[in-house]
Amino acid sequence: MERGKKRRREEEEIEAENRDANHSLSLEQNLSFSDTNVALRMMRAQFPQFDNVAIQPFILQSQLYSSVKDRTQVDRELELEHVVKRMEEKKQGDVDVFKWFKGHVIESKLEPSIEHEELYALLSLGGQVKDGHISLLINAGLLTRQLIDPNMYWFAIPNIGSILKGLSQGRKELLSLLNRRRYKEMMLAPLEKMRLRLSPLDMRFHLRDLIGSGHLKTAHTPSGIVVQVSKD
Numbered sequence: 001m002e003r004g005k006k007r008r009r010e011e012e013e014i015e016a017e018n019r020d021a022n023h024s025l026s027l028e029q030n031l032s033f034s035d036t037n038v039a040l041r042m043m044r045a046q047f048p049q050f051d052n053v054a055i056q057p058f059i060l061q062s063q064l065y066s067s068v069k070d071r072t073q074v075d076r077e078l079e080l081e082h083v084v085k086r087m088e089e090k091k092q093g094d095v096d097v098f099k100w101f102k103g104h105v106i107e108s109k110l111e112p113s114i115e116h117e118e119l120y121a122l123l124s125l126g127g128q129v130k131d132g133h134i135s136l137l138i139n140a141g142l143l144t145r146q147l148i149d150p151n152m153y154w155f156a157i158p159n160i161g162s163i164l165k166g167l168s169q170g171r172k173e174l175l176s177l178l179n180r181r182r183y184k185e186m187m188l189a190p191l192e193k194m195r196l197r198l199s200p201l202d203m204r205f206h207l208r209d210l211i212g213s214g215h216l217k218t219a220h221t222p223s224g225i226v227v228q229v230s231k232d
Helices: 001-026 035-043 061-067 076-088 096-105 116-123 131-139 161-179 201-212
Strands: 112-114 141-146 153-156 185-187 216-221 225-230
Touching: 035 061, 061 201, 096 116, 096 131, 112 116, 116 131, 116 153, 131 141, 161 185, 161 201, 161 225, 201 216
Parallel strands: none
Antiparallel strands: 112 153, 141 153, 185 225, 216 225
């Protein structure tokens, strides 16, 4: 028993060391990846830590687009294991629906929303679906019902609400910062060390987002990578 606990502690220490090492890498050193899974692990390890909100690391689709060519799964998949564990701890039962959701819905849907009948059909590939299963997914924060069309659901991330405002403001602040510069560009190395006033997310997070979404672009020079505002 003691040997098992010691082994777990050692594994946690190794994971923490890897996380610290990943945080110390500059964006210029790990802007692009040849493998999607490597990119996902790196971005997850570099996700900012928050003291006042319990939120699991998430990755934006645009961030993946900035780093790899594969248009693959995004942040939704990263949240499921934590949600299942939380629901099991609360003894709410019927947690199999989370396995069905991950195995048959998340892995086959790249769109940000899903229609009720399609959701039911995909979940049914895992087992017999009840209305209560849909409620569990909604209560867990994985789905939100659309106001305009209640027959449609948005995919969601638990506890994301408190971060969204900062995400939007951080995008605007970074673009404004670069637009004020003479050539609307800046070297990546000093730029990523700057801190944004209006966002709890770090500069590295926002740079990946805006590069992947096409608002910013990069150019390689003898002095290093330059980040430029994309022309309209």
